[in-house]
Amino acid sequence: MRPLTEEETRVMFEKIAKYIGENLQLLVDRPDGTYCFRLHNDRVYYVSEKILKLGANISGDKLVSLGTCFGKFTKTHKFRLHITALDYLAPYAKGFGVAAKSTQDCRKVDPMAIVVFHQADIGEYVRHEETLT
Amino acid sequence: MEGQSVEELLAKAEQDEAEKLQRITVHKELELEFDLGNLLASDRNPPTVLRQAGPTPEAELRALARDNTQLLINQLWQLPTERVEEALVARLPEATTRLPREKPLPRPRPLTRWQQFARLKGIRPKKKTNLVWDEVSGQWRRRWGYKRARDDTKEWLIEVPSGADPLEDQFAKRIQAKKERVAKNELNRLRNLARAHKMQLPSAAGMHPTGHQSKEELGRAMQVAKISTASVGRFQERLPKEKAPRGSGKKRKFQPLFGDFAAEKKNQLELLRVMNSKKPQLDVTRATNKQMREEDQEEAAKRRKMSQKGKKKGNRPGPGGKRKGGPPSQKGKRKGSLGGKKPSGLPGLGGKRKGGQHQGGKRRK
Numbered sequence: 332m333r334p335l336t337e338e339e340t341r342v343m344f345e346k347i348a349k350y351i352g353e354n355l356q357l358l359v360d361r362p363d364g365t366y367c368f369r370l371h372n373d374r375v376y377y378v379s380e381k382i383l384k385l386g387a388n389i390s391g392d393k394l395v396s397l398g399t400c401f402g403k404f405t406k407t408h409k410f411r412l413h414i415t416a417l418d419y420l421a422p423y424a425k426g427f428g429v430a431a432k433s434t435q436d437c438r439k440v441d442p443m444a445i446v447v448f449h450q451a452d453i454g455e456y457v458r459h460e461e462t463l464t
Numbered sequence: 465m466e467g468q469s470v471e472e473l474l475a476k477a478e479q480d481e482a483e484k485l486q487r488i489t490v491h492k493e494l495e496l497e498f499d500l501g502n503l504l505a506s507d508r509n510p511p512t513v514l515r516q517a518g519p520t521p522e523a524e525l526r527a528l529a530r531d532n533t534q535l536l537i538n539q540l541w542q543l544p545t546e547r548v549e550e551a552l553v554a555r556l557p558e559a560t561t562r563l564p565r566e567k568p569l570p571r572p573r574p575l576t577r578w579q580q581f582a583r584l585k586g587i588r589p590k591k592k593t594n595l596v597w598d599e600v601s602g603q604w605r606r607r608w609g610y611k612r613a614r615d616d617t618k619e620w621l622i623e624v625p626s627g628a629d630p631l632e633d634q635f636a637k638r639i640q641a642k643k644e645r646v647a648k649n650e651l652n653r654l655r656n657l658a659r660a661h662k663m664q665l666p667s668a669a670g671m672h673p674t675g676h677q678s679k680e681e682l683g684r685a686m687q688v689a690k691i692s693t694a695s696v697g698r699f700q701e702r703l704p705k706e707k708a709p710r711g712s713g714k715k716r717k718f719q720p721l722f723g724d725f726a727a728e729k730k731n732q733l734e735l736l737r738v739m740n741s742k743k744p745q746l747d748v749t750r751a752t753n754k755q756m757r758e759e760d761q762e763e764a765a766k767r768r769k770m771s772q773k774g775k776k777k778g779n780r781p782g783p784g785g786k787r788k789g790g791p792p793s794q795k796g797k798r799k800g801s802l803g804g805k806k807p808s809g810l811p812g813l814g815g816k817r818k819g820g821q822h823q824g825g826k827r828r829k
Contacts, residue, residue: 332721333719333721334716334719334720334721334723334728335716336718336719337731337735340732340735341739344732344735344736344739345739348736348739348740353736353740354734355736356733359729359733360729360733361734365725365729367725367729368727380722380725383722384722387722397549423560450489453589453603
């Protein structure tokens with residue numbers, strides 16, 4: 332278990348910032364406690380200081396997980412965000428979608444064309460039953 | 465009124481005295497055992513009060529501690545006192561409790577080579593005097609060591625022995641012999657030490673070329689020879705098809721697990737600020753590397769031009785090896801005080817200069 336290096340922190344923040352934007356600093360600097368990111372076996376965990384101090388007493392090969400797993404670094408050092416991070420990202424999420432047309436096409440297309448896809452899982456239909464027709 | 469207050473004061477004073485006395489005197493069934501040298505008091509009274517106290521005996525424990533400490537301090541006040549630099553100090557007696565060993569007993573060391581030999585031969589150490597009369601200086605000098613009696617390296621006149629080369633430096637020979645003796649002694653000491661700790665010495669066992677070495681031995685010898693240079697093998701040339709050795713870089717160092725949380729937070733917030741700022745930040749390492757490469761290229765171009773001119777005009781003596789490095793180029797991005805640090809050096813040294821690396825980043829091409 333070790334803290335993240337500069338490079339790793341940068342890659343991870345860039346990924347997370349795509350989902351929550353500037354609110355990322357609220358994750359880093361929390362009013363209700365000191366939380367930090369630690370790397371263990373290529374996985375990034377978001378732990379409070381108290382849990383970290385307890386977890387440090389467990390030997391590395393026996394430690395499975397601690398705190399919340401935000402994601403992992405792949406063999407080629409890319410960061411993959413995991414679903415376990417959802418609880419922390421949801422309060423700060425930005426609404427967004429995938430562009431359906433390129434920027435140039437967006438300007439030329441008629442007013443009723445689809446420009447953005449809102450990607451969601453199948454459960455969205457159930458969750459937002461009232462608002463969706 | 466005043467009379468009343470005086471009476472009240474007296475009564476109060478008496479009450480205070482009684483309380484103090486009560487506090488100071490503690491009644492115990494069994495007397496405590498004191499070891500004042502270790503400031504230790506042992507209470508052998510049965511702990512009936514504690515047992516009756518219930519699940520949280522906090523108050524009773526505190527009372528017990530207070531009583532025992534009071535008794536200990538009463539004992540301390542009875543010791544002989546002295547004054548040390550304006551402070552009254554009690555002189556503690558010798559400690560009577562024997563504390564156990566902190567570390568385990570040292571295990572018996574194996575004998576050194578000399579000790580084994582001496583034991584075998586039955587040689588006993590002869591008692592020798594520390595000082596010897598030195599005729600040369602006319603005083604008593606040590607038998608060995610600094611300013612010793614017969615130091616042959618300090619002689620000012622050495623006759624050339626009959627069989628020796630007349631041009632040989634006898635003084636240097638003596639000093640060399642002394643150095644070799646010292647080195648041999650040191651080697652033997654380390655060997656004895658290694659034997660005592662059962663460690664392996666890094667030996668040059670398979671390194672001398674015999675005719676009969678296996679492929680692995682030769683490989684090992686080659687590896688050792690390769691890294692036995694001043695730069696630990698960094699600039700050694702490789703054969704055309706030879707592969708680079710893997711895992712020969714520096715071991716990575718990470719921040720400690722509980723570093724300074726505040727500092728970590730600050731660094732991360734700074735990183736976020738930079739990421740969100742939308743303005744391209746100056747990467748000092750990249751900028752300096754780019755600058756240095758441009759300067760190297762300029763130097764190389766100039767040298768080529770000079771050599772061409774020299775060849776054309778037929779062996780005209782060129783302007784020597786040293787050239788002041790070209791006009792201070794203002795190209796490329798610069799931050800603050802980089803200009804001050806640039807040495808106007810030899811062109812050949814261009815590649816080895818260290819630019820102003822404020823963050824100490826890696827040199828990235």
